[in-house]
Amino acid sequence: MGMGNGPGATMRGFTRDRSVRDRRLQEGTGRRVLGYGRPFRSDITLFLILTIIVAALGVATPLLLGRIIDHGVIPQDRGVVITLGLVVAGLAVVEAGLTVVTRFYGSRIGEGLILNLRTQVFSHVLRQPIAFFTRAQTGALVNRLNTDVIGAQTAFTSILSGLVSNVVSLALILGALVTMSWVITLLALLLLPIFLIPAHRMGQRLSQLTRRQMTLNADLATRMTERFNVGGALLVRLFGRPAQEDAEYADRARGVRDAGVQISVNRVIFMAGLGLVAALATALVYGLGGLMAVAGDLSVGTLVAMAALLGRMYGPLTALSNVRVDIMTALVSFERIFEVLDLEPLVQEDEAAIALPDGPVDVELDGVSFAYPGAAEVSIASLESRTGSAAPRPDPSRSEAGKQDTPDPDTAVGDGARVLQDITTHIRAGELVALVGPSGAGKSTFTTLVSRLYDPTEGSVRIGGVDLRETTFASLSRTIGVVTQEAHMFNDTIRANLLYAAPGATTDQLEAALRSAQVWDLVERLPEGVDTVVGDRGHRLSGGEKQRLAIARLLLKSPAVVLLDEATAHLDSESEVAVQRALDEALTGRTSIVIAHRLSTIRGADQILVMDQGRIIQRGTHEELLARGGLYRTLHDTQFRTDRHPAAPGAAGAD
Ligand SMILES: Nc1ncnc2c1ncn2[C@@H]1O[C@H](COP(=O)(O)OP(=O)(O)O)[C@@H](O)[C@H]1O
């Protein structure tokens, strides 16, 4: 029996959406999809040949059975019965063997396709600018890529095998039936609309249900990803209403159940219908054909063969009636993947990119202005979903994903507005520059341009005299080290987290870095030392400990340029002293840009840049600026922390 035959293949048509059929595909999608099949050309050829052979064998067997009856059983010729019986048995063995081989090639093509798509998508998304991730919802993104990649694969192979084997089977079956008795064939075909028309309706109903179930399922998954991490769980615990969360979750989960039950019932009705039509056809063959046999117009063997063939005809017929939707669905899955793949990373490596010079380097900003990119430049509209957001919305249970596909205009806050204006500054190799200014002045944005998370809208950023747009990513990442107050860690061991920055480092170097970062004593006290797992995002460590680990990670990497974004802002004074000592170690001999609230750091800077509303409004040393008055003086009097007056609440409010 052909792989794509039978009711199983038919069901595929039911997971399809009506909207899919109406969707206009972009030109060239088909050609592009075929491109993905190209590496598997020889496998596909073999697969198709095998599929055709298996389909032909499925038709040959009933014909041989008819011959056994007509030429062996009825004339009582034992020789013919035995020979043909053995042939049928042999064919069954061959068919079974070929089915296995066909399946092997089929899955090799399908899984190979998944592999290629998956690695391509992963690598592409990983290289998207940070702005992409500030917009896309992680859960939704991961879900969608998984669903679409698998959808594309399933459709690719099932169409490949389904289409070919169903067309071949159907042609052979019809040919054989017509030669044997065109009257019976015609009558049997007339039975078909009785089944096909309601089946078509039910298919539409099923596709709606399936669609709804998928949407709800995706929504459940997204909610879980958002809440099942320390940050999300804390938010729910401290601010949320767990009972309401439960209710909302249960509401969607019930929707999944209801859709599931309806889908099952509809499927069973469909299967029963298919079985019924086949049974009616059999009755027709034996009834009408039996009369013809009695009259001598039809042989008994032909009767048996026809009955067997008719049973095999309805599956392929229904499958083929859905093939257009199948193909469209596959193409839509591919198109949604292409949508992601076609998103050009805003920040790209130039083909002629050169490495940054080693050793101490200058950092220059020359006439730099910057506006954060708008949604259209960095994101895909359909990924800008707001499902499951923590804030209660008017009627969350009614919202369906389809409606959230349009980006909300008010998420576009800040798009297009200049966050940095005409910044020009020259930081000499080895110098320590402090950025100070009120929250929202653009200090963090300044550092993201130096690490090339974004390219400036106007002007240029140069390190060691080389424009960052002309440098290789590898050398940039080697040159620049960043510590923010976030200090992100993977849920892995301390060793793995540190080696992430410097894969080649030895255990001795690891220890030295941990010592310099004032965190070795702590690590030594942990039950498994450097092999202790830090927990999701490092949540098993205190803020100060995590900061010092982040500094150790930076020291291990030993970059020429260090960017510190309020690395000590959230720490109590005791951890702050330890972190400060670690930082002093980290900063010596490196070009450093530091955003700090601590007076001693600021005072020690070679140069202080005072920022307000995206501009540098004052610059100079501590003494010069203090003497001059203005914003620096105000900040000094109200915001900077001295060692004696630690952590005024609110002073650390910037993020
Ligand atoms: N990813 C972003 N997308 C759009 N606007 C942003 C983004 N990050 C920050 N901004 C805006 O840029 C301005 C400067 O922010 P930031 O550089 O973080 O200030 P600071 O670090 O001085 O507190 C703020 O008005 C902020 O709202």
Ligand SMILES: [Mg+2]
């Ligand atoms: Mg900031």
